[in-house]
Amino acid sequence: MMKNSIKILAQISLLVLLISCGTKENKSDSKEETHERLTDVTVTQAQFKNEGMTLGSIKESSFPDWVEASGMIDVPPENRAVITAFMGGYIKNNPLLIGDAVKKGQVLITLENPEFVEIQQQFQELAEQLNYLKSEYERQQALVAENITSKKNFLKAESEYKRSVATYTGLRKKLQMLHINPERVLQGDYTSQASIYAPITGTIAETFVSKGSYVSSADPIMEIVDVAHIHLELEVFEQDMLKVKKGQKIKFRIPESSDEFYEGEVHLIGNSLNQEGRTVTVHGHLEHEGRTPNFAVGMFIEAQIETGETTAMGIAQESVVDMGDAYYLLQLQQQEGGDYFFNQVQVEIGKTRNGYTEIKNTADFSKGAQFLGKGAFELIKEGSEGHSH
Numbered sequence: 001m002m003k004n005s006i007k008i009l010a011q012i013s014l015l016v017l018l019i020s021c022g023t024k025e026n027k028s029d030s031k032e033e034t035h036e037r038l039t040d041v042t043v044t045q046a047q048f049k050n051e052g053m054t055l056g057s058i059k060e061s062s063f064p065d066w067v068e069a070s071g072m073i074d075v076p077p078e079n080r081a082v083i084t085a086f087m088g089g090y091i092k093n094n095p096l097l098i099g100d101a102v103k104k105g106q107v108l109i110t111l112e113n114p115e116f117v118e119i120q121q122q123f124q125e126l127a128e129q130l131n132y133l134k135s136e137y138e139r140q141q142a143l144v145a146e147n148i149t150s151k152k153n154f155l156k157a158e159s160e161y162k163r164s165v166a167t168y169t170g171l172r173k174k175l176q177m178l179h180i181n182p183e184r185v186l187q188g189d190y191t192s193q194a195s196i197y198a199p200i201t202g203t204i205a206e207t208f209v210s211k212g213s214y215v216s217s218a219d220p221i222m223e224i225v226d227v228a229h230i231h232l233e234l235e236v237f238e239q240d241m242l243k244v245k246k247g248q249k250i251k252f253r254i255p256e257s258s259d260e261f262y263e264g265e266v267h268l269i270g271n272s273l274n275q276e277g278r279t280v281t282v283h284g285h286l287e288h289e290g291r292t293p294n295f296a297v298g299m300f301i302e303a304q305i306e307t308g309e310t311t312a313m314g315i316a317q318e319s320v321v322d323m324g325d326a327y328y329l330l331q332l333q334q335q336e337g338g339d340y341f342f343n344q345v346q347v348e349i350g351k352t353r354n355g356y357t358e359i360k361n362t363a364d365f366s367k368g369a370q371f372l373g374k375g376a377f378e379l380i381k382e383g384s385e386g387h388s389h
Contacts (some may be wrong), residue, residue: 041330041379043372045338054373055332058365061314063351065359066251066304067243071234073299075081079226080297081199086177088216089113091209092193098207102198102224109196109209111219116178117192120185123171127186130164133144133237137287164384199333202226205297227298232264232284234303241280243307252303263287266305319373320349322379328380331365331370342372344380 043053089111094106140157143149175182178194205225209215232252236244249265263286270281282305285290321328325351330342345365350358372379 032239039341040344042341043049043340043375045340048360048375051375053375055370056316056319056373057370057373058313058315058359058362060311061353061356061358062309063312063314063353063356064249064304064306065308065310066306066351067234067236067240068232069240069268069303069305071232071282071303073230073295073297073301074233075227075230079200079202079229081202081224081298083108083110083196083199083221085192085196085215085217085221086174087113087115088214088219089110089116090214091172091211094207094209096204096207096209096222096298098204100204102202102204104198104201104294106198107195108198110193110217111196112193114192116180116194117190119171119174119178120146120180120190123175123182124169124188126164126168126171130161130168132141133157133161133164148238148333196221198224200224201228227295227297230269230286230289230295230297232286232301232303233284234282234284234301234305235274235277235279236282236305238273238280244282244305245307247301249306250303251306254285254299256300262292264303312358313348313362314358316359316370316373317352317355319371319376320347320357321377323380329374330379330386332370332372340372342379 047053071150090113091109092112093110096102102108137157137160138156140149144151144154172182173317175185179197180191181192202224203226204222206223208220208222215221232250234250244266246266246269248266250266251261252264253259253261264284265287266282268283270283273280284303306374318330321330327347328344331345332344333341336339347364348360350360352358
């Protein structure tokens with residue numbers, strides 16, 4: 001009986017010892033896990049001071065309400081010119097390429113056509129006849145005044161003279177529109193060529209012809225665009241159009257080229273609805289136009305039109321680190337012996353304004369929680385690459 005009691009006591013003692021060891025191991029694991037959680041990122045006091053790091057907290061801030069829009073970079077109608085010929089002809093000279101800069105009044109292209117010579121010939125012949133027709137008209141006018149000739153002869157002379165004057169004036173105007181000097185034609189200096197000049201200063205945006213090809217007066221030859229003043233042509237959906245007002249700020253970017261945002265302002269709002277897309281056109285002007293990149297006309301843009309303000313919880317923008325697929329903050333867990341222990345936490349962000357970014361999941365953090373400001377990006381970036389601190 002005594003032996004059995006000792007045996008049972010020994011078994012109980014062994015069981016208690018095993019349970020106690022297991023508990024200690026669990027506590028040890030828990031401490032290790034806690035330690036790992038607390039030391040995602042460790043910053044020494046010297047590092048914190050020397051690198052000018054700062055701490056910040058989530059607080060109430062003002063953020064804009066906006067309307068989403070899309071559109072393109074464009075220029076005013078007076079800054080765009082499609083070049084056509086006054087009369088058809090063959091391309092004799094076409095020296096310009098897309099992208100070439102031209103000035104108003106510069107020769108763009110030269111046409112050749114035998115009909116140009118015919119017009120000049122008709123003009124000179126008619127000019128010679130006018131002297132006789134004018135003299136005959138004045139003679140008949142004097143005779144009819146003295147009742148020496150019939151009024152019929154006078155009216156005939158008057159009709160022929162005035163009709164010839166009209167034809168002469170028309171031919172002279174044609175020559176001027178062809179940029180052929182009428183005075184040189186009157187001296188017998190004919191040309192089979194006519195030049196077309198740039199109506200505006202700008203750059204060649206498109207060319208539609210090649211040397212030797214024939215163009216009619218209806219065919220476009222090239223297009224010139226002056227990008228000295230560009231603007232935004234945006235499309236806003238019907239449900240948002242009443243929120244948009246003149247003078248509101250526009251933020252836009254070129255998604256195919258860069259994530260950088262540029263600024264503009266609503267200048268005009270259309271009053272007719274595009275029935276196909278149920279949108280209205282909004283015309284915007286760029287701010288600091290002289291300091292913007294060389295935007296190309298026709299570039300697709302995504303824009304946000306600020307329509308008001310709302311209050312939300314946010315933090316300094318420098319605290320938020322974009323890792324491509326998610327956004328993170330470094331939350332201060334504890335400060336011990338001058339060192340700072342941070343935990344990397346994922347956040348949901350909203351709008352950004354004046355250096356502050358909206359944080360949507362503020363319920364995940366305790367009131368008064370502090371986060372690393374300056375230096376957060378470098379530490380999270382280095383941590384993602386496997387460095388230790």
